[in-house]
Amino acid sequence: MKRDAFDTWSLAELDAVESTLDAFVPVDAPAGLGEAMRYGVLDGGKRLRPLLVLAASNAVGGRRAAALRAACAVELIHAYSLVHDDLPCMDDDVLRRGKPTVHVRFGVAQAMLAGDAMQALAFEVLTPDDGSVDPALQARLCALLARAAGGAGMAGGQAIDLASVGHPLDEHALSDMHRRKTGALLRASVLMGAACGTTDERGWRALSDYGSAVGLAFQVVDDILDVTQPSATLGKTAGKDHVHNKPTYVTVLGLDAARAHAETLRRAAHAALDTSGIADTEQLRELADRVVERDS
Amino acid sequence: MKRDAFDTWSLAELDAVESTLDAFVPVDAPAGLGEAMRYGVLDGGKRLRPLLVLAASNAVGGRRAAALRAACAVELIHAYSLVHDDLPCMDDDVLRRGKPTVHVRFGVAQAMLAGDAMQALAFEVLTPDDGSVDPALQARLCALLARAAGGAGMAGGQAIDLASVGHPLDEHALSDMHRRKTGALLRASVLMGAACGTTDERGWRALSDYGSAVGLAFQVVDDILDVTQPSATLGKTAGKDHVHNKPTYVTVLGLDAARAHAETLRRAAHAALDTSGIADTEQLRELADRVVERDS
Numbered sequence: 111m112k113r114d115a116f117d118t119w120s121l122a123e124l125d126a127v128e129s130t131l132d133a134f135v136p137v138d139a140p141a142g143l144g145e146a147m148r149y150g151v152l153d154g155g156k157r158l159r160p161l162l163v164l165a166a167s168n169a170v171g172g173r174r175a176a177a178l179r180a181a182c183a184v185e186l187i188h189a190y191s192l193v194h195d196d197l198p199c200m201d202d203d204v205l206r207r208g209k210p211t212v213h214v215r216f217g218v219a220q221a222m223l224a225g226d227a228m229q230a231l232a233f234e235v236l237t238p239d240d241g242s243v244d245p246a247l248q249a250r251l252c253a254l255l256a257r258a259a260g261g262a263g264m265a266g267g268q269a270i271d272l273a274s275v276g277h278p279l280d281e282h283a284l285s286d287m288h289r290r291k292t293g294a295l296l297r298a299s300v301l302m303g304a305a306c307g308t309t310d311e312r313g314w315r316a317l318s319d320y321g322s323a324v325g326l327a328f329q330v331v332d333d334i335l336d337v338t339q340p341s342a343t344l345g346k347t348a349g350k351d352h353v354h355n356k357p358t359y360v361t362v363l364g365l366d367a368a369r370a371h372a373e374t375l376r377r378a379a380h381a382a383l384d385t386s387g388i389a390d391t392e393q394l395r396e397l398a399d400r401v402v403e404r405d406s
Numbered sequence: 407m408k409r410d411a412f413d414t415w416s417l418a419e420l421d422a423v424e425s426t427l428d429a430f431v432p433v434d435a436p437a438g439l440g441e442a443m444r445y446g447v448l449d450g451g452k453r454l455r456p457l458l459v460l461a462a463s464n465a466v467g468g469r470r471a472a473a474l475r476a477a478c479a480v481e482l483i484h485a486y487s488l489v490h491d492d493l494p495c496m497d498d499d500v501l502r503r504g505k506p507t508v509h510v511r512f513g514v515a516q517a518m519l520a521g522d523a524m525q526a527l528a529f530e531v532l533t534p535d536d537g538s539v540d541p542a543l544q545a546r547l548c549a550l551l552a553r554a555a556g557g558a559g560m561a562g563g564q565a566i567d568l569a570s571v572g573h574p575l576d577e578h579a580l581s582d583m584h585r586r587k588t589g590a591l592l593r594a595s596v597l598m599g600a601a602c603g604t605t606d607e608r609g610w611r612a613l614s615d616y617g618s619a620v621g622l623a624f625q626v627v628d629d630i631l632d633v634t635q636p637s638a639t640l641g642k643t644a645g646k647d648h649v650h651n652k653p654t655y656v657t658v659l660g661l662d663a664a665r666a667h668a669e670t671l672r673r674a675a676h677a678a679l680d681t682s683g684i685a686d687t688e689q690l691r692e693l694a695d696r697v698v699e700r701d702s
Contacts, residue, residue, distance in 0.1 A: 139557030140586070143565035147557060194522060199514040218495040219568050222518065223561050226490060226525065230556030233529050237549035248545035253533035260526030261435030261443060265519050269439035272515050290436070 116396045120161055127160045128152070131182050134235050139227065146216040146224035147231070151189035154207035154345075158328070158401065159184040159299040165393035166303025166317060173306050175242040180251050180302040183232040187259050188295060190228035193221055195268065201350065208345035229259070250305050258298030267291025271356070279357040285326065292332075293325030300324070300394075309388070316386030320379050320394060327375035328401050333358035334368050335406065343406045376402040412692045416457055423456045424448070427478050430531050435523065442512040442520035443527070447485035450503035450641075454624070454697065455480040455595040461689035462599025462613060469602050471538040476547050476598040479528040483555050484591060486524035489517055491564065497646065504641035525555070546601050554594030563587025567652070575653040581622065588628075589621030596620070596690075605684070612682030616675050616690060623671035624697050629654035630664050631702065639702045672698045 135151055136144045160181035167177035196203040196211040197218060204214050213221035236243075236251045243251075257263060267290030274287065300321035304314060333351065337360050341348040351358045359368040379398040383391040431447055432440045456477035463473035492499040492507040493514060500510050509517035532539075532547045539547075553559060563586030570583065596617035600610060629647065633656050637644040647654045655664040675694040679687040 136557050139565070140562045141565040141569040143557055143562055191522075194518060197518070199518060220565065222490060222493070222495060223565050223568070226487075226521075226555075227557040227561035229522065229525050230552050230559075230561060233548050233552035234556055237545050237552060239549060245542035245545040249533050249541040249548070252529050252545070252548045253535060256526050256529035256533060259522075260530055261432050261439055261523040263526075265523035265526060266436045266439055269435070269437040269516065269519050272519070273437040 113396070116393065119393065123161060123164050124157050126178060127157055127164075127181050127185065130178055131185065134182055135186075135228075135231065142216065142220060143223060143227060146212055146220050147228055149209075149215060150193045150212045150221075150224055151186060151228060154209070155185070155189070156404075157185060158397070159188050159296060161397060162296065162299035162321070162324070162394075163303040163306075165397055166300045167306040168303075168393055169317075169388050169391050170304050170307030170309050170313065172303060173243070173247075176244075176247055176251070177303055177306040179235050179238065179243060180255075180306060181299075183235045183251070183255055184295065184299045184302060186228045186232040186235065187255060187264070190225040190232075191259075191264055191268070191295075193225040193228070197221060200268075200272070201354065203347055203350065205341065205347050206345070232259075247305065251302050254298050254302050254305065258294040263290050263294030263298075264292075267294065274357055276355045277357070279362065281359075281362050284357055284359065284362055288326060288329040289322070292329050293322060296325035296328060297321030313386050313388050316382045316388070317394075319382035320386070320398070323375045323379035323382060324398050324401055327372050327379065327398070330359045330368055330372045330375065331402055331404060333360050334365065334372070335404075336360070337365070339406060345406065372402050409692070412689065415689065419457060419460050420453050422474060423453055423460075423477050423481065426474055427481065430478055431482075431524075431527065438512065438516060439519060439523060442508055442516050443524055445505075445511060446489045446508045446517075446520055447482060447524060450505070451481070451485070452700075453481060454693070455484050455592060457693055458592065458595035458617070458620070458690075459599040459602075461693055462596045463602040464599075464689055465613075465684050465687050466600050466603030466605050466609065468599060469539070469543075472540075472543055472547070473599055473602040475531050475534065475539060476551075476602060477595075479531045479547070479551055480591065480595045480598060482524045482528040482531065483551060483560070486521040486528075487555075487560055487564070487591075489521040489524070493517060496564075496568070497650065499643055499646065501637065501643050502641070528555075543601065547598050550594050550598050550601065554590040559586050559590030559594075560588075563590065570653055572651045573653070575658065577655075577658050580653055580655065580658055584622060584625040585618070588625050589618060592621035592624060593617030609682050609684050612678045612684070613690075615678035616682070616694070619671045619675035619678060620694050620697055623668050623675065623694070626655045626664055626668045626671065627698055627700060629656050630661065630668070631700075632656070633661070635702060641702065668698050 135148050163181040164177055193212045195201055197213055204211055237248045267287050270287040300317050304317045336351050376398050431444050459477040460473055489508045491497055493509055533544045563583050566583040596613050600613045632647050672694050
């Protein structure tokens, strides 16, 4: 795919996601809650997960209304996890997406409630009663998202993260943590997009493999950027893994081997697409490249 | 309904809910997360919400497998809200269901993650892929639960609660807060049970009215018990509304008028059942009585 064509597509999709999220996240949730929720999810972030949903849906001829809702739901889960992750009891971070974190702006209790409400909203977004999404697909999307967000997925990964501070992990344990903490939701993004259309078992398995590889690559690159980029570029506090004495791919593998590992995962993602039997995987292929080549 | 028959039914159902929750809440969620989740939801609580789900489902000939899952999902949402509500940034409470609260036992960060994972698990429980629950019903149950848990419901009510500390509320504002904070999930319990079977529009509306009345009655009685019962009876810290300078039905109406209000709501709940056109509402009727007559 021409990079220009990808940029045109992704910019248009980012606009669509932003305005759809803007419509979904309530202005009128009471006592400032809506304001905190909107602050936590609107106007920020790379929106990688929504783009994975939409690219996967496009690859399999997915239904647009469902895919757009799935894209917003996944981003709501991601955004809520950041709000909670930044709280004083977790990473205690003050900067996110170039702005003060939600609890710095709205207080710790409101930030926790906003995160809680964003998780509920994700499932609300997936279950419209306006006939726009087939009920069986609604159920399938809720199933994929709930499993990725919960104890076996993202929340479980964060529990390992919490317990790992100051403990050396080997590469296997580190991968297990990240497959859950960030990988599960990135993989679910691909599969939720795929669920919006039609795939055979081979295609589904290939997209699952693609999602796993991209998910892990994302984290490896995150660990690299944490030590090679300043906070201003990242829009969040750089070097914090080091400060918190957290194991990362850089501390476990070294910087060069971490870079080589990211390349290996990019190739694995491409190889999965090659075996998928799905005709048009160019957007997904380009997304894997962007994940590895990004500098913020 | 004979009280003995109700007790026999409800005891059997409490056993069924407990063993189903025990099977759903993962032993093996990593790094202690599963242990914290299980501590937060198993072996405690009155299980009023599950009983409302099951009684409503029985009234409309609902499917057992779906109703039992709905009962567990609602209880998971309720239990997660207690875990988060007890955190130092919220009510900072140390006693719940007669035991140390989750964060006292497992730490603040793990308690927050356990609550997060319990919310996700609720939606996981509603979306089995084993054919036991029709996908359209799965979607309907997710829709009802997400709306009750989120910004317009429970989380929104907690935001009002947070903002209300030290501020006098009139009865209208107090009711609005409680309709969201506790009422939305209690009403959703009734409607999720109803969704498991067949109701006409009149029946649905009546059950919704019943759920609203029981939900508000529950809170009025909670406020009464907070000032009339010792902590040992309640299994949680008594008198804490007063300590936190929170408006309650007792502070707004006075104790006698609060008791009269609970009776009015009980009659409203019964009246809604009378107009429902549903033949067997005895379990629901008895549940309304128990909510008002309880002493803990």
